Amino acid sequence: MIIETNSEKETYAFGLELGKKAHAGQVYTLVGDLGVGKTVFSKGLARGLDILEPVSSPTFTIVQVYEEGRLPFYHFDVYRIGDVEEMDEIGYEDYIYGDGVSLIEWANLIEEILPEHYTEIKIEKDLEKGFDYRRISICEY
Numbered sequence: 204m205i206i207e208t209n210s211e212k213e214t215y216a217f218g219l220e221l222g223k224k225a226h227a228g229q230v231y232t233l234v235g236d237l238g239v240g241k242t243v244f245s246k247g248l249a250r251g252l253d254i255l256e257p258v259s260s261p262t263f264t265i266v267q268v269y270e271e272g273r274l275p276f277y278h279f280d281v282y283r284i285g286d287v288e289e290m291d292e293i294g295y296e297d298y299i300y301g302d303g304v305s306l307i308e309w310a311n312l313i314e315e316i317l318p319e320h321y322t323e324i325k326i327e328k329d330l331e332k333g334f335d336y337r338r339i340s341i342c343e344y
Contacts, residue, residue: 204340204341204342205338205339205340205341206338206339206341207336207337207338207339208335208336208337208339209333209335209336209337210335211240211243211335213337214240214243214244214247214326214337214339215243215244215246215247215250216247217244217247217339218243218244218245218246218247218248218249218250218251219247219248219250219251220247220251221247221248221251221324222247222248222249222250222251222252222304223251223252224251225248225251225252225274225304226274226304227274227302227303227304228300228301228302228303228304229304229305229322230299230304230305230307230317230318230320230321230322231248231304231305231306231307231321231322231323231324232306232307232310232311232317232321232322232323232324233245233306233307233308233309233310233324233326234309234310234311234323234324234325234326235325235326235327236327236328238328239326239327239328239337240326240337241260241308241326242258242259242260244324244326244339245258245260245278245306245308246258248276248304248306249269249272249276249278252269252272252273252274252276252304253272253273254269254271254272254276255271255272256269256271258278260278260280260308261278261279261280262280262282262283263283265279265280265281265283265284265289265290265293266278266279266280266293266295266298268298270303274302274303274304275301275302275303275304276303276304276306277298277299277301277303277304277305277306278305278306278308279295279298279305279306279307279308279310280308280309281307281308281309281310281312281313282308282309282312284312284313287313287315287316290313290316295316299318300318310323317344319344320343320344321343321344322341322342322343322344323340323341323342323343323344324339324340324341325339325340325341325342326338326339327339327340
């Protein structure tokens with residue numbers, strides 16, 4: 204499936220809709236270059252889970268945990284990990300196979316430990332279609 208958005212508001216709204224439909228144990232991976240709107244999408248997803256507190260990218264903490272919504276939300280940013288063993292140290296499997304919703308930014312860096320089933324969200328820019336244009340691909344694995 205491919206979704207096209209033309210503003211941060213539309214990208215947020217798409218995340219919001221996915222969050223409303225998310226279920227316990229759902230794992231999303233989020234792929235895209237710096238500045239494509241991964242954090243905007245993440246905020247929408249969190250709001251769809253009824254997370255009201257501010258959501259930010261967990262760049263330096265690897266995982267942020269939000270437990271006050273409809274379901275717990277586990278937001279990973281694995282851009283700065285050195286190797287997959289670091290994921291064991293933070294209890295990665297407890298989150299991924301837990302009762303919340305997981306979102307993993309830069310998941311391509313830990314492909315070998317991703318669960319068998321997950322939903323990949325890929326966000327891309329196309330400046331020929333405008334500065335705010337985003338092409339969002341959704342693929343189920």
